[in-house]
Amino acid sequence: MIPQHLINKSLSTHEEFDDKTEAADVAKAFPRKVLGKTILVTGANKTGLGFSALQAFASQAPANLILASRSPGKIKECIDALAAEYPNVKYHALNLDLSSQKAVRAAASELLSRDEIEAIDIVVNCAAIFGFGPAGRVLTEDGIESHFATNHIGHWLFTNLIMPKLIKASAKNPKGATRIINVSAGSPMSAGIRWSDMNFEKMVKDLPEDERPSAFLHKLFGIDINDETVFTYLEGYNQSKVANALFTVGINTRLYEKYGIASFVLHPGVIMTELARGATDDQIxxxxxxxxxxxxxxxxxxxxxxxxxxxxxxxxxxxxxPLVFLADCQLVKLPPKSSSKENADRLWDLSEELTKEKFSW
Incomplete structure (x- = not known):
């Protein structure tokens, strides 16, 4: 539950929208914001949030929907289902493995080369991993903890690489209509970034007090931690989801006044999806x-x-x-550790370091 005093309904068009609101009803409320637009969604999966969002967008006649996923088979399954219901939309598949910087660069390069996609009006970064189970920490081929690499770095790099097509869209759209949406979790409400130990190499007792994980939150997921705990999948996930929020702040700082490109981050709520496919019975x-x-x-x-x-x-x-975090369809105030410009700039600098890439427009 989100504390009511943190919710600001006066900053949304529909104060009545809440946790029971359906995606299709939101799309119907803003038909002109979808009509004729090109929208890209990562994490195309017929049993996931990405597909549910795609369905709602498709209902209001966008010109193009771009479905990105590391699984071509899942993309095809989604397109087949969407085309059967909404045949007048143009659907485009994009193979995107967010865990690999090489693969992200290849996907971005391919998308930029597609002449039929002149501009992109909305990007929804929805794909994520949640490494349930006892396997422990996993590093990607780029040497980065897998949750952070996939859920943050992959999206940060991909979004920045395709920015020319968003900037092109922003030139014809009203200020704030071109948007980058980051699907996060409830993590930014309570968690933070482990700045002193990004790859989870230290025991809890060796961390600064403000970077230590919450034993209470871990208990809710059936996980026991102590002073000698080094890594839990929950901490890896939480850190990556806080990064989604700070990435959002960073985008607005760099792009909103200059190009009118806006960004928001959100907690979709607790939903049983394939994200939890690796959970044990005890954890569930x-x-x-x-x-x-x-x-x-x-x-x-x-x-x-x-x-x-x-x-x-x-x-x-x-x-x-500014408020940039939404839950239950309304804007919510975040604590400074997951929303301050200082931390957002710190994360942006770290992301540039980890990708060896600097972006300026």
Missing amino acids: DAVNKQPIVRKTLSQGSSTTLVAALDPKLTDNLSTQE
Whole structure:
């Protein structure tokens, strides 16, 4: 549950939208924000949030939907289902493995070369991994902890590489209509970045006090930690999801005033998807015992649609402390560790270092 005092409904067009709102109803509320647009969604998977968002977008006649996934088979399954219901939309497949910087660069290069996709109006970074289970820390081929590499670095690099097509869209759209949406989790409400130990090599007792994981939160997921714990999948996931929020702040700082490109980040809610496919029975039982309201895929994707389409959200982006995080279809205030410009700039610098790439437009 999101504390009510942190929610600001006055900054959205539809104060009545909440945790029960369906994605299709949000799309219907903003039809002109979808009509004729080109929208890209990562994490195309027929049983996931990405597909639910794609369905809602498709219902309002976008010109193009780009489906990105590391699985060509899952992309085809999604396109087949969408085309059967909405045959007048043009669908485009993009093979994208976010865990590999080499693969991300290849996907971005391919997309930039496609003449039929002149510009991209909305990007929804929805793909994610959640490494349930006892396997322990996994490093990618780039030497980065897998959650951070996939959920943050992959999206950060891909989004920045395809920015020319977003900038082109922003030239014809009203300010704030071209958007980058990052699907996060509840993590930014309580977690942070392990700045002193990004790859999880230290024991808890050797970390600064403000970087130590919460034993209480781990208990909710059926995980016991102590002073000698080095890595848990939950901490890896939490760190990557906080990075989604700080990435959002960084985008707005660099692109909103200059190009009118806006970014929002969101918590879709608790939904059973393939993200939890590696969970043990004990872990699922531990989560199921918590007094948490579960959402359907459509209810979870409704916040994605609000973040992508509601024009009123951008009214606060030029204020001293803009709100960029949504939950249950409304803007929510985040703590400084997951929303400050200082931490966002720190993460941006780290992302440039890890990818050996600097972007300026």
